[in-house]
Amino acid sequence: MLTLTRLESDPVPLEAECLRPDTLSALDTNTIAKLTVWHGKQKAELGELFSVHGSASDGTIVLKGDCSRVKLVGSGMTAGTLRIEGPIGMHTGTSMRGGTIRVEGDADDWLGAEMHGGTIVVTGNTGHHVGAAYRGALRGMRGGEIIIAGSTGDELASTMRRGLIVVGGDTGVFPGINLLAGTVVVLGKPGIRPGAAMRRGSLLFPHHRPELLPTFRGAGPLDSVFPSLYFRHVQELAKRHNLGQALNLKPWPALVRHSGDLVTLGKGEILCPA
Amino acid sequence: MLSIRGIEIEDTYAEAFPLACARVIVTAEHPRLVRSAATAATGNASSVIGCDAEAGVDCYLDPSDTPDGRPGASLLFFGYSRPALEQSLISRIGQGILPCPTTAAYNGLPIEPAKCLQVGGKIRFFGDGWQGSKLLENRRYWRIPVMDGEFVVEEAFGAGKGVAGGNLIIQGTTREITLQAAEKAADAMASVPGVILPFAHGIVRAGSKVGSRYPKLKASTNQGFCPSLRGQVQSELHPEAAVAYEMVVDGLDLPSVSESMRLGLDAAAMPGIVRIGAGNYGGKLGSFLIHLKQLITAEG
Numbered sequence: 314m315l316t317l318t319r320l321e322s323d324p325v326p327l328e329a330e331c332l333r334p335d336t337l338s339a340l341d342t343n344t345i346a347k348l349t350v351w352h353g354k355q356k357a358e359l360g361e362l363f364s365v366h367g368s369a370s371d372g373t374i375v376l377k378g379d380c381s382r383v384k385l386v387g388s389g390m391t392a393g394t395l396r397i398e399g400p401i402g403m404h405t406g407t408s409m410r411g412g413t414i415r416v417e418g419d420a421d422d423w424l425g426a427e428m429h430g431g432t433i434v435v436t437g438n439t440g441h442h443v444g445a446a447y448r449g450a451l452r453g454m455r456g457g458e459i460i461i462a463g464s465t466g467d468e469l470a471s472t473m474r475r476g477l478i479v480v481g482g483d484t485g486v487f488p489g490i491n492l493l494a495g496t497v498v499v500l501g502k503p504g505i506r507p508g509a510a511m512r513r514g515s516l517l518f519p520h521h522r523p524e525l526l527p528t529f530r531g532a533g534p535l536d537s538v539f540p541s542l543y544f545r546h547v548q549e550l551a552k553r554h555n556l557g558q559a560l561n562l563k564p565w566p567a568l569v570r571h572s573g574d575l576v577t578l579g580k581g582e583i584l585c586p587a
Numbered sequence: 588m589l590s591i592r593g594i595e596i597e598d599t600y601a602e603a604f605p606l607a608c609a610r611v612i613v614t615a616e617h618p619r620l621v622r623s624a625a626t627a628a629t630g631n632a633s634s635v636i637g638c639d640a641e642a643g644v645d646c647y648l649d650p651s652d653t654p655d656g657r658p659g660a661s662l663l664f665f666g667y668s669r670p671a672l673e674q675s676l677i678s679r680i681g682q683g684i685l686p687c688p689t690t691a692a693y694n695g696l697p698i699e700p701a702k703c704l705q706v707g708g709k710i711r712f713f714g715d716g717w718q719g720s721k722l723l724e725n726r727r728y729w730r731i732p733v734m735d736g737e738f739v740v741e742e743a744f745g746a747g748k749g750v751a752g753g754n755l756i757i758q759g760t761t762r763e764i765t766l767q768a769a770e771k772a773a774d775a776m777a778s779v780p781g782v783i784l785p786f787a788h789g790i791v792r793a794g795s796k797v798g799s800r801y802p803k804l805k806a807s808t809n810q811g812f813c814p815s816l817r818g819q820v821q822s823e824l825h826p827e828a829a830v831a832y833e834m835v836v837d838g839l840d841l842p843s844v845s846e847s848m849r850l851g852l853d854a855a856a857m858p859g860i861v862r863i864g865a866g867n868y869g870g871k872l873g874s875f876l877i878h879l880k881q882l883i884t885a886e887g
Binding site: 545 | 730737
């Protein structure tokens with residue numbers, strides 16, 4: 314296990330996309346300490362900003378200290394485990410394809426943006442644009458799972474194409490905006506204008522009925538086993554990632570289906586209590 | 588002479604052969620709907636001699652053992668080949684389970700991508716463009732709109748190499764006693780997980796041989812075991828036997844089939860039974876030879 318400890322809190326952003334277990338597993342400690350990172354607009358060596366201990370040969374990295382301004386951690390990773398003990402900055406796990414990132418704290422914006430696979434678990438809250446597409450991109454998250462025990466910001470799952478996002482708390486505005494497909498489960502209170510311009514996909518709000526846009530049409534109670542498959546899966550995820558206390562796991566009531574957004578394809582759905 | 592509690596056990600073997608197999612977990616809101624769907628999906632599936640598949644109910648499942656937390660049943664299907672089995676599953680799930688209210692169908696075997704059966708992936712076209720899918724833990728589920736809500740079916744089903752044709756032939760002095768022994772044997776044999784007795788009531792009175800004097804017929808009555816033909820053919824019945832019944836068992840693997848036969852042997856060995864044997868083709872057709880002697884030894 315490789316342990317990297319941030320030497321001091323620093324408001325200057327640090328871009329450390331080299332911090333991914335699949336590539337660090339082949340490197341020794343000295344090489345890792347000499348990896349290049351961008352500290353603001355200056356190049357720096359990783360060892361100048363982190364203390365480096367151990368080896369990532371087992372595919373595990375632990376990040377300690379205040380990393381709230383450290384960006385792009387785990388970006389593009391394909392395997393291994395990255396455990397972040399504390400807050401983490403923007404773009405964590407973007408474009409990742411495999412492995413697991415566990416954030417024991419809060420995560421900033423663009424968590425898991427355009428990810429293709431793997432799992433991200435956050436025990437705290439997150440910023441905006443979780444699982445989203447970057448500006449101008451055609452597709453956001455394309456696979457994998459993001460589980461957030463706390464609340465999240467605006468435009469959750471924007472332009473998401475595939476995968477599952479579970480949010481234990483509330484969301485900001487426009488959850489599921491422009492959703493292409495995939496599933497988003499919000500156990501807290503969803504923000505306003507959910508599913509705006511969604512084409513396909515499912516937004517499940519089992520405990521709160523949001524005010525819906527007028528371009529959604531009620532289809533009555535949904536008689537399907539599909540929500541119960543997801544309820545059981547969320548239970549399993551909570552157990553697997555030790556989030557039993559954090560996630561609201563009370564049984565889901567019967568859900569009503571609203572199809573939309575009829576300004577676009579209209580094959581999406583919002584499931585919420587009657 | 589081999590025997591169990593004084594009942595003669597013929598020193599012979601059952602000749603079993605490999606068939607492609609699949610397990611379908613069917614669930615519904617109520618056990619009565621599960622039973623109806625299971626019956627429909629496994630109907631007319633006694634033997635691949637004349638049916639597209641051999642099928643039956645492996646066991647009924649508690650809600651805690653099913654993917655969606657509802658009552659369910661585990662169904663086993665056996666076919667000559669994976670393509671043939673895939674077609675059977677599409678037809679049987681599509682016509683037997685899909686129309687039955689509140690049902691859903693899930694795969695019950697591990698999936699090897701190169702060998703899996705595309706079942707839900709083809710049944711989905713019934714949705715006529717209104718179907719949707721969900722990918723959960725690398726398993727794709729199709730949601731097909733139907734008149735009471737949605738039918739959920741898994742896209743791919745695992746295909747294994749099962750064992751078919753395990754059998755016992757029970758001969759008794761009267762029909763009543765022999766049927767009673769066969770029913771006890773059927774109950775015991777079916778209790779083994781991962782096996783089915785594909786024939787009605789688990790008992791066969793029409794044991795067959797390969798071929799016929801009529802060229803188009805693949806199988807015909809096994810005259811040597813027909814009591815009414817004594818004197819006309821070389822009888823294979825015990826001199827005191829008035830009736831013979833055959834028990835046929837298919838399973839997911841050889842140990843399950845052997846264990847099922849072992850339990851069947853023990854259950855059928857009751858007063859009034861004069862001989863218990865097994866059917867074979869001289870070892871020429873099947874790749875699995877299950878010797879009754881070894882089953883008795885296994886019993887201790």
